[in-house]
Amino acid sequence: DTGVSQDPRHKITKRGQNVTFRCDPISEHNRLYWYRQTLGQGPEFLTYFQNEAQLEKSRLLSDRFSAERPKGSFSTLEIQRTEQGDSAMYLCASSLFPGTGHNEQFFGPGTRLTVL
């Protein structure tokens, strides 16, 4: 399968614990995005990378959140001192820039985080 993959698919943690999610983009894609989706809502942008460089961060991304893409391939999203409000689906997407010239982003299956 050559699509975007995410690991783990589900994570249950206790409030105050740290969690880390991984995203592997489509192999030739140089842009990688993180979004958060809560129940009944559309995905909300968190941050994105072009190769290793983090180009934009949303105001939603508090100091407890950090994302890395050290070698320009896979990316990790870490949440420190989790809160119940962090419970959501965390989606990763990738795209090829400039590619076709259109912002075609392809999403992974997501990581469902539940904070107890």
Next chain:
Amino acid sequence: QQQVKQSPQSLIVQKGGISIINCAYENTAFDYFPWYQQFPGKGPALLIAIRPDVSEKKEGRFTISFNKSAKQFSLHIMDSQPGDSATYFCAASRDAGGTSYGKLTFGQGTILTVHP
């Protein structure tokens, strides 16, 4: 700030009918408008997209209509099938024209149910 407003929240259609979902945007800098389909427990899948230089784009049973002056666009699903039952999201972005243009802004989603 909700920059993309989507309606209706839910839609029930009989098999063979036409499903219509509408979106309105505020940011006139947006120039790429994709629609995504999401099944429960899955990530969003790119369905069809349009740029404002055309007023309509058709791919199979799916058509996007775009009204630049009204800042509105809509998805039409012809001959709706039970397998089309999913959540549909419209989105908008500035296209792949610069380093800060990558994020997608999503609508709130429409839950489509197609009865057999």
